[in-house]
Amino acid sequence: MATEQVKGPASYFPSIEKKYGQPIEHWMKLLKQAGPLKHMALVSKLKTEHEMGHGHANALVAYFLAKQ
Numbered sequence: 837m838a839t840e841q842v843k844g845p846a847s848y849f850p851s852i853e854k855k856y857g858q859p860i861e862h863w864m865k866l867l868k869q870a871g872p873l874k875h876m877a878l879v880s881k882l883k884t885e886h887e888m889g890h891g892h893a894n895a896l897v898a899y900f901l902a903k904q
Contacts, residue, residue, distance in 0.1 A: 868900075879894050
């Protein structure tokens with residue numbers, strides 16, 4: 837039985853957790869606390885305040901906004 841491969845923004849999650857040392861729930865909480873910002877404003881916030889790479893920040897924001 838084959839396991840289903842994770843696709844989309846969530847496919848970045850293992851790498852994000854390993855590189856930044858925080859669970860995905862931590863980042864989702866930070867994004868929620870940021871308030872009603874647009875996609876790129878949230879990406880910029882993660883990049884500037886947490887020194888996150890663009891791809892990782894974009895994946896987190898895309899996932900977060902899709903769940904809203």
